[in-house]
Amino acid sequence: GITRHYTFNIKYHNVTRLCHTRSLISVNGQFPGPRLVAREGDRVFVKVVNHVTNNITIHWHGVRQLGSGWADGPAYITQCPIQTGQTYTYNFTVTGQRGTLLWHAHISWLRCTLYGPIIILPKRNESYPFEKPYKEIPITFGEWFNVDQEAVISQALQTGAGPNVSDAYTINGLPGPLYNCSSKDTYRLKVKPGKTYLLRLINAALNDELFFSIANHTLTVVEADAVYVKPFETDKLLITPGQTTNVLLKTKPSFPNATFLMVAKPYVTGRGTFDNSSVAGILQYEQPSHNSSIKNLLLLKPTLPALNDTNFVANFTRKFRSLANAQFTATVPQTVDRKFFFTMGLGTMPCPQNTTCGGPTNSTKFIASVNNVSFVLPSVAMLQAHFFGKSNGVYTTDFPTKPPVPFNYTGTPPNNTNVSNGTRALVLQFNTSVELVMQDTSILGSESHPLHLHGFNFFVVGQGFGNYDPNKDPANFNLVDPVERNTVGVPAGGWLAIRFLADNPGVWFMHCHLDVHTSWGLKMAWIVLDGPQPNQKLPPPPSDLPKC
Ligand code: C2O
Numbered sequence: 001g002i003t004r005h006y007t008f009n010i011k012y013h014n015v016t017r018l019c020h021t022r023s024l025i026s027v028n029g030q031f032p033g034p035r036l037v038a039r040e041g042d043r044v045f046v047k048v049v050n051h052v053t054n055n056i057t058i059h060w061h062g063v064r065q066l067g068s069g070w071a072d073g074p075a076y077i078t079q080c081p082i083q084t085g086q087t088y089t090y091n092f093t094v095t096g097q098r099g100t101l102l103w104h105a106h107i108s109w110l111r112c113t114l115y116g117p118i119i120i121l122p123k124r125n126e127s128y129p130f131e132k133p134y135k136e137i138p139i140t141f142g143e144w145f146n147v148d149q150e151a152v153i154s155q156a157l158q159t160g161a162g163p164n165v166s167d168a169y170t171i172n173g174l175p176g177p178l179y180n181c182s183s184k185d186t187y188r189l190k191v192k193p194g195k196t197y198l199l200r201l202i203n204a205a206l207n208d209e210l211f212f213s214i215a216n217h218t219l220t221v222v223e224a225d226a227v228y229v230k231p232f233e234t235d236k237l238l239i240t241p242g243q244t245t246n247v248l249l250k251t252k253p254s255f256p257n258a259t260f261l262m263v264a265k266p267y268v269t270g271r272g273t274f275d276n277s278s279v280a281g282i283l284q285y286e287q288p289s290h291n292s293s294i295k296n297l298l299l300l301k302p303t304l305p306a307l308n309d310t311n312f313v314a315n316f317t318r319k320f321r322s323l324a325n326a327q328f329t330a331t332v333p334q335t336v337d338r339k340f341f342f343t344m345g346l347g348t349m350p351c352p353q354n355t356t357c358g359g360p361t362n363s364t365k366f367i368a369s370v371n372n373v374s375f376v377l378p379s380v381a382m383l384q385a386h387f388f389g390k391s392n393g394v395y396t397t398d399f400p401t402k403p404p405v406p407f408n409y410t411g412t413p414p415n416n417t418n419v420s421n422g423t424r425a426l427v428l429q430f431n432t433s434v435e436l437v438m439q440d441t442s443i444l445g446s447e448s449h450p451l452h453l454h455g456f457n458f459f460v461v462g463q464g465f466g467n468y469d470p471n472k473d474p475a476n477f478n479l480v481d482p483v484e485r486n487t488v489g490v491p492a493g494g495w496l497a498i499r500f501l502a503d504n505p506g507v508w509f510m511h512c513h514l515d516v517h518t519s520w521g522l523k524m525a526w527i528v529l530d531g532p533q534p535n536q537k538l539p540p541p542p543s544d545l546p547k548c
Helices: 149-159 309-316 380-389 516-521
Strands: 001-015 020-027 036-039 043-050 058-061 087-093 099-105 115-121 136-142 167-169 188-191 196-203 209-214 219-224 227-234 236-241 246-248 257-269 279-285 298-300 338-350 364-370 372-377 420-422 424-429 431-438 449-453 456-465 488-489 492-504 506-512 521-529
Touching: 001 036, 036 043, 043 209, 058 246, 058 257, 087 196, 087 227, 099 196, 099 246, 099 257, 115 136, 115 196, 149 516, 167 257, 196 209, 236 246, 236 309, 309 488, 338 380, 338 449, 364 516, 372 521, 380 506, 431 449, 488 521, 506 516
Parallel strands: 001 043, 036 115, 136 196, 188 279, 257 298, 338 431, 372 420, 424 521
Antiparallel strands: 001 020, 043 087, 058 099, 099 115, 136 167, 196 246, 209 236, 209 257, 219 227, 219 246, 257 279, 338 364, 364 372, 431 492, 449 488, 449 506, 456 492, 506 521
16 A cells, blocks of 8 residues: 545634535635545555644544554544644554545534545455446535534533534535525536446434435445445435445436436434434536537436334345455454443433523433443543553443343333443453444433444344344344444334454444434443554554643
């Protein structure tokens, strides 16, 4: 591989959408941010210079960071933030991955405006295991707030209430014609007939899983989270925040007498306030110039699943299968060293004494937890504390491996809802083979949680609705061709089982990729210890690693 150098100047940039102008925090004055392009095997340096007043970190979402945990980016997990006027150079090698990922800020809600595609091309002499596309197009979904989203989340955390929802969803930063004052800000994908396009779909939205479809066109899914999958066709798909999906779009053989809307709208279960709006872009066949008589083209709209169509989502999630081809994919661990069961979901806590707050009742505030622990970020970075043996006062290593009382959801909320705050980590020996079952608690109504694990790809070996049954369900686990991903939805009112090999020493964050749930505490950290060999040890921190 070669070495690639990028500079990300974090600075303010005025952007107008929906007739509202905001001074956004941007990378290099671009919104959405620039593409990071590398080939498999390349080494990447990104020099991040902070010219704004907020603290900043950047995360390379899905990049495995093998032996480079200092470059992962989540604030107070692997690094202290880059403060105003400071610089930090992220340094990592892209190993054993090719496809689409995303980079985004990883502190508070700053990823609302600080995000962009990561495009990992195959090695020079390697081709795709599918038809070579005529063109490759990144399509990134996001959310637009007319106001500063940092004020939205800080007010919500102060009052204990649910935060205000965004004002629009966006495609490549553009809300599109279904919103007021927005038709000029519409994404147009201009295509030629009879060609194959590779669309690199990225969900960088803060708080919503999204359905997506293009009117009258079928998509062939070929890759997810920078791993090739067995191709399958679909006319609509679901993509959760943090997920990336590559699809092939075959255009019609001749010029159709129509233009086609591509639409994304949210998949929402069990939430009080939500935004049921849609972002649209236009798929436009570039008419040959001699064909000037074509006017008043039909504008066709796709049909999308209903807002809460959990069955569509579960069936769609099951369609992803690994190529199970040793050239491109790792093998799922066939045996397991340690098994864990995590309940996760939303709940409530009493308001601080003598106050009323804005949760589901006047005396409660929203909280979220894993095994009844609502994770609290420390004020110094866990990875440094771990590396220098100074965990005292920073974190404890007693993260519960199962919920405090056995979980049983039978349609009424379980009674084990006592949540405590803590910075508690779960320690794994190097090369432990892990099986983790995650169960949605459905305490405040069942809700899907797009779970993201840093530092690893995991294999999705099983999923189901209702209670996970350790005596029955493992018999149906897929240990042949389970999909390998870094983010997957734990189904609303159900469970999901993953396996991964803890072959990457460091401190690795795991959290719901709905930012509001992360803010409420649906997060935890794994610590993977060094292995015996020199190449199985976490190297010392780079000298420019920011200090808290
Ligand atoms: Cu895409 Cu921890 O994040």
